[in-house]
Amino acid sequence: MGPWTHRHVLDLAAFSLEDYATVLELAQRFRVMPVAGARKLPALQGRLMTSLFFEPSTRTRSSFELAAKRLSADVQNFAPSSSSLSKGESLLDTARTYVAMGADLLVVRHRCAGVPQSLAEQLDQAGERVAVLNAGDGLHSHPSQGLLDLFTLARHFAPEAPSPEALRGKRIVIVGDILHSRVARSNLWALTACGARVVLCGPPTLLPEAFAVFVAAPPPGQVLDPVPERGRVELVRSLEEALPGADAVMTLRLQQERMHQHLLTGLESYHARYGLSHQRLELCGRPVPVLHPGPVNRGVEMTGELLDDQTVSLVEEQVRNGIPVRMALLYLLAGVTAA
Numbered sequence: 001m002g003p004w005t006h007r008h009v010l011d012l013a014a015f016s017l018e019d020y021a022t023v024l025e026l027a028q029r030f031r032v033m034p035v036a037g038a039r040k041l042p043a044l045q046g047r048l049m050t051s052l053f054f055e056p057s058t059r060t061r062s063s064f065e066l067a068a069k070r071l072s073a074d075v076q077n078f079a080p081s082s083s084s085l086s087k088g089e090s091l092l093d094t095a096r097t098y099v100a101m102g103a104d105l106l107v108v109r110h111r112c113a114g115v116p117q118s119l120a121e122q123l124d125q126a127g128e129r130v131a132v133l134n135a136g137d138g139l140h141s142h143p144s145q146g147l148l149d150l151f152t153l154a155r156h157f158a159p160e161a162p163s164p165e166a167l168r169g170k171r172i173v174i175v176g177d178i179l180h181s182r183v184a185r186s187n188l189w190a191l192t193a194c195g196a197r198v199v200l201c202g203p204p205t206l207l208p209e210a211f212a213v214f215v216a217a218p219p220p221g222q223v224l225d226p227v228p229e230r231g232r233v234e235l236v237r238s239l240e241e242a243l244p245g246a247d248a249v250m251t252l253r254l255q256q257e258r259m260h261q262h263l264l265t266g267l268e269s270y271h272a273r274y275g276l277s278h279q280r281l282e283l284c285g286r287p288v289p290v291l292h293p294g295p296v297n298r299g300v301e302m303t304g305e306l307l308d309d310q311t312v313s314l315v316e317e318q319v320r321n322g323i324p325v326r327m328a329l330l331y332l333l334a335g336v337t338a339a
């Protein structure tokens with residue numbers, strides 16, 4: 001495993017190939033750890049993880065919580081509606097209150113892009129030794145989801161030794177509401193870093209042309225890309241063009257809460273053009289797995305039959321893999337903050 005240098009995990013744009021390899025290797029160790037008997041490792045005993053979720057979450061929050069508990073950390077949850085935020089307390093002051101109570105790891109979700117980063121910067125400036133993990137900020141980034149998707153794909157292609165290498169040259173199709181998806185953005189950084197060929201598919205309103213060059217320039221705020229050579233990104237408008245030759249297909253939720261204009265003519269016509277079904281997947285020319293970060297709109301992004309078909313759908317596997325991947329992140333960051 002390479003040396004780990006990140007104090008916070010805010011955006012996968014900052015990850016090198018060695019960083020991905022480290023997370024996957026550690027996640028695999030946690031994933032195959034025997035679950036019978038001692039389900040807990042003592043690694044984070046005496047450390048405190050605090051979740052600050054300003055946006056709803058089912059999977060991410062519970063998965064971080066379980067990951068922390070499996071490493072024997074203490075866990076604290078912040079509920080915005082019953083907090084002093086409603087009395088006008090600033091977000092930074094709220095965070096500092098939890099740091100004063102001993103938080104070592106802050107897991108932050110917010111509907112505005114950049115909030116976890118700015119919290120991390122302000123806490124660093126204040127000399128606090130706390131690590132910030134971005135659990136989803138607006139449209140910007142969802143690093144732990146990108147990593148668990150990568151881990152799920154790497155385990156699919158190389159079950160015994162999932163590594164970035166397992167993705168090299170694979171054709172991964174991402175279909176749907178790319179514009180509003182922080183998951184798609186994180187996946188773009190992760191998959192291209194590992195040398196996958198990413199095919200983005202969606203209507204122009206949900207997939208602007210600019211995504212073709214999303215990973216072409218150095219990541220925002222960085223002079224150099226930490227990954228010297230990335231896999232190609234291609235944009236196509238129809239599944240008929242996207243699916244032939246695919247090695248895996250990921251579909252994304254239509255993020256209607258983030259759509260401020262009418263970007264679709266209707267859910268039925270969307271499903272007719274971009275919805276996945278067993279029949280449609282035949283276009284791939286061979287059996288391929290399907291991923292979705294959840295929550296799924298059954299019958300919109302994919303049929304219920306496809307979602308429930310465990311021989312094709314990796315959706316539950318993604319949920320299972322979220323725990324060891326988040327254990328890996330907590331473990332690595334706790335190591336840095338302890339140093």
Ligand code: ASP
Nearest residue numbers: 136142183253293294295
């Ligand atoms: N759960 C993921 C997220 O928080 C995907 C979604 O909500 O559609 O971004």
